[in-house]
Amino acid sequence: MCDSKDYIVLAEEAPVRISWCKHCKTYSLVFGTSYLSLTKQGLSNFKEVLEELKGKNFCYDHFGVNKALLRNNRSSAGIYLSKKEVSSLLEVIEQGTTLKEVYHVLYQ
Numbered sequence: 001m002c003d004s005k006d007y008i009v010l011a012e013e014a015p016v017r018i019s020w021c022k023h024c025k026t027y028s029l030v031f032g033t034s035y036l037s038l039t040k041q042g043l044s045n046f047k048e049v050l051e052e053l054k055g056k057n058f059c060y061d062h063f064g065v066n067k068a069l070l071r072n073n074r075s076s077a078g079i080y081l082s083k084k085e086v087s088s089l090l091e092v093i094e095q096g097t098t099l100k101e102v103y104h105v106l107y108q
């Protein structure tokens, strides 16, 4: 995350939060202790990956909850997500990008 205070929280539904940095023109997606900084294209790619997760992807047992593993290039650890977490991520991304378009119209 950059040091700029020039960001707007677009949508939040604990533990997911999406914000937009007016300085870097990037989205920040915070999920619990995980953090992703994404361009508009990057966010749309990430959304696609989430949407493509199938039942068989949720094959990791995390204390009795089946989770899917998402790896990203910058962290070798990756992120484990349950189906519920995937749907709340998608919901927050959807809300956030919609609101972003509204702001874009308002502040252009």
Ligand SMILES: [Zn+2]
Residues within 6 Å of the ligand: 001, 002, 003, 004, 021, 022, 023, 024, 025
């Ligand atoms: Zn920034």
